[in-house]
Amino acid sequence: MKKHKVTQVRHLTDSTFVIRFERNGMEFQTGQFVLLGTKGAVDRREYSIYSGENDDYLEVLVREVDGGKVSSKLKKLKAGDLVDVDGPFGFFKFDPQSFQVQQFLFIATGTGISPFHGFVKTHPQLNYKMIHGVRKVEEAYDHDDFNKERVTLCTSGEKGGDFDGRVTEFLKTETIDENTNCFLCGNSEMIYEVFDILSEKGIPTSNIYTEVYF
């Protein structure tokens, strides 16, 4: 476990923020997560790395969970504070060279967009499509960092996104080539449903990669 200094906190909505902290030489592969907590705290949590492999800092995208032990403390961080970081961990690693077919579909709910932000930042030439499910339009976290034409924002709580409704409803209307490499990240309910839909569409299990947040 190492101490890293926070250099910036960007609040994207009332509850969601990006914490940037010193990288201190940590090597990682985009898609991995770190264990993060405030300095000296007993509790730490997993957070996907939001920044790219080539950035000289590390970033995570965090949503404060109601009554959450760690996320509420992280929300109070300011530049100059220290955080405890351990990692990187995980096998949701992303190296486009290791895929025979260069065609990717990213499906996220909420802050589940975080690893995909890292993927795209690290590999800007990627042939991808992303479906991002949120409740409100304001939760389109840093969508400017993605190619607009490749992204579908599904809003379930209000109109104004690219699609009014849940990710799963949108996905049902889509045709997906069975060679597509599908990456799913976010809450398990969405991942379960999407897994079924993709299976029905003939995508083999070996082409589906998942990261469950809760």
Next chain:
Amino acid sequence: MKYHVVTLGCQMNMSDSERVISVLEEAGYQWTDNEEEAGVIGILACSVRQKAIDKVYSRIHKWNKWKNNKNLVTFISGCILPDDHEKFLKLFDITFQMKDLPELPKMISSYGITTPTHLNVGIDPHNENIEDFWNVQPHYQSNFEAFIPIQNGCDKFCTYCAVPYTRGREVSRPSKDIIAEVALLVAQGYKSITLLGQNVNSYGLDKKGEELTFPQLLREIGELGKRMKKEFWLYFTSPHPRDMTDEVIEVIAEYPVLGKQIHLPMQSGDDKVLMRMNRKHNMEKYRHIVETIRRIIPQATLFTDVIVGFTGETEEQFENTRKAFDEFKFNMSYTAIYSPRPGATSHRWVDDVPLEEKKRRLHQLTEDLRKHNLPYNESLVGQTVRILVRGEDRKEGFLTSYTEGKLTIRFACTDKSMIGQFADVKITSASDFSLEGELVEVAASC
């Protein structure tokens, strides 16, 4: 001075305690079975199970009361979550991590001279000095069965498991030391040796290019077995399906000393549950491994671990686990009822399968196992098999043993000198979980 050590938890803690005992004996302390006459008492704790933690509290409160009447130094180590560690700092005189074990006698002798907090070190997940711990020659508890730690820690982060938080990062022990320990044990006449680790088959991945891979390590031990010309069986536990390569299976097939029993934790037979468990293997991968084992080592027995009633496990998902039992016909399953482990990710998720339902699922899988085991065991009747005698059986006048595939066989014999020896037994009858046989060459005193 006399000492006593209480070991809680899994095989890994048991193996660690052999080294703790060895360090204390080396420093001149003498073992006592009676806690009350000990001047030093320690616990190897396990935060992974709530019951084990409850036992720590009841023990330490009792020992701390004894301190009113006598000098007593208490220590704690093992698999401890940061949260529990904080609490133990106040209750125990010494808390240390296994990697600092060689320093334990120094910590005990300087206790009272330095301040207690000086002796309490925080949890460091990096396991950098763990080699000092491995270099301690253990005090083996048996003279024919031994466990050798080959790796410590885990980087897999299954959502139901706290081990990555208690034991820190995966670190592989140098292969030359492992091979030397195997050679020493074999030379001393050990018959059953198990390589231990949270993820044995990811051995070497933390030192890619500098250390042997797991199949290479097995091959070296296989070659050692050939050179030493002594009979022994070498096992390993637990492997992770994610890192189980065809090469591992091929090497097991190639060398007679590599035990033809494979423990392959499945945890669930449903892909969605596996995703939520963050197991990073799916049923397709698991099926491939089992098919490879059946093709290359048809005589191998297959053991597994399964959790029933994991957060959100539906009836349909449980039925998929039953189907997997039908398909893979395990010889043994260590089936556990899911209970949230403090510190693990899933501890934060609702534990929504009612206990009664979890019990029903456990019972159902036990019945399924029974159903598949019986015909398999019956097919062995009439065969003569090699066995390792392990001790006296509960049935009077019988000894208990296991086959190379770790199937339990009892046979009529009262000659206790056979314990720890290999023998040949003809199987005469079978039940769902055990076999009975008769010695092919009867010892004079049986």
